[in-house]
Amino acid sequence: ADTKIYQASTTAPVNIAVVKYWGKRDPKLNLPTNSSISVTLSQDDLRTHTTASCSSTFASDTLLLNSQSQDTSGARTQACFRELRALRAALEASNSSLPKLSSLPLRIVSENNFPTAAGLASSAAGFAALVRAIANLYELPATPTALSRIARQGSGSACRSLFGGYVAWEMGSKDDGSDSLAVEVAPASHWPTMRALILVVSAEKKGVSSTSGMQITVATSQLFQRRAEIVVPAAMVAMKKAIKEKDFESFGKVTMMESNSFHATCLDTFPPIFYLNDVSKAAIRLVEDINNAAGKIIAAYTFDAGPNAVIYYEEENTAAVAGVIKGALGGLEGWASREIEPKESTSLDA
Ligand code: PMV
Structure with a gap:
């Protein structure tokens, strides 16, 4: 045998x-x-x-x-x-x-x-x-x-x-x-200047799992249907266009509004689901400050089913975005950050 x-x-x-x-x-x-x-x-x-x-x-x-x-x-x-x-x-x-x-x-x-x-x-x-x-x-x-x-x-x-x-x-x-x-x-090679900064709340454990969170949202949220039928289809069109045109302002705006819309349906779930904590909210305000100082959107936050932030930005704005965020959050306990690039190759590696 x-x-x-x-x-x-x-x-x-x-x-x-x-x-x-x-x-x-x-x-x-x-x-x-x-x-x-x-x-x-x-x-x-x-x-x-x-x-x-x-x-x-x-x-x-x-x-x-x-x-x-x-x-x-x-x-x-x-x-x-x-x-x-x-x-x-x-x-x-x-x-x-x-x-x-x-x-x-x-x-x-x-x-x-x-x-x-x-x-x-x-x-x-x-x-x-x-x-x-x-x-x-x-x-x-x-x-x-x-x-x-x-x-x-x-x-x-x-x-x-x-x-x-x-x-x-x-x-x-x-x-x-x-x-x-x-x-x-x-x-990834289409937009080589794209960068992501990951901010990890190291101590925090995942709360509600995505599977059960989704189920309660679908069953109880009143905002959910509008999001699925109207908000996301429009965001899909706008995001594909922003990526094709390498338009960071549009990419960033849709990214942030999408994250907010998703977390709004979580809050609208009954009982409500809170994935963002006070430190997550501080990161959102910091990104707003950075964009206000620049006079345009140069940084975009997004959050999944947890408090950790991912901040997208372009390489030319590394100091204004990653530098400022690391400086501001460096003093806060529980944060670690990593700067990373999108994956280059799309080949199937053996
Ligand atoms: O693939 P799952 O079941 O872990 O769900 C992921 C859900 C989010 O991360 C919140 C959103 C997404 O599109 O990845």
Whole structure:
């Protein structure tokens, strides 16, 4: 019998949304109530590295994250395994010389080079890396968009981490999710001066999980429907235009208004969800001060399901934005900052 260990590795980067995903129309398939857009950040700074292996000598499917054993029986991980195994089984059926990897237990080993569950989209990089590592192991001829359909079932935002640069997740309209996919808006090289500053509240733990937060928002918020039907579709059009034209003022305005709209629906959820804390609000005021001093928008904040800020700006304004923010917040306890660039390459690394 074949006792060989087959193995492949990959990395996937973190992405931070500038048009936010918040709300599921199908919680099982992670089908969203609105489309979204993100910027993929550099792998050197924030990424998950994952090795996938399979062998008849393994007893069962296992998953290790930062050396800690994780449950693989969850519906989301199972959905990814099932979809990838089905694609491999189809390859094996059409070519009998291929080893029968689809029936072997999987061993997944992942490492994040950033704090897990600190509201830094760790699940996005995590599921994107898991899906791509197994796709590489199975030698699947799948495009990033095809893999995005699978990664989406692990964590919605993960579908956007299959690409570098500026990425749209088009919500789609089909019930089976076959058209709810990530597509490239522009590669990172299109806007080489874009920068992001991450401000981490190191002590803070994630409060309400995105999955349960979304469910209560969809069920109780009165603002939510207007956001999904009117606010976000307009933001999608404006954001794609801003990215294509490298128009930072428009990019920044939509980014900040989108973050505010998402957190407004959280406050409008009953009982309300608070992701921003007083330090987050201080960061918002600081960005406003910076933009007022410049006489135009040169910095844009955004917050996901936690108090940590990501500030976008252009390289020429590094001193006026990153310098000022680090100077002002440096004295505050609990803040750490990192300056990073969007991810350059969009290639599938083996
Ligand atoms: O992919 P999830 O289920 O972790 O949800 C992510 C939700 C936000 O980060 C708040 C917004 C987004 O589009 O990434």
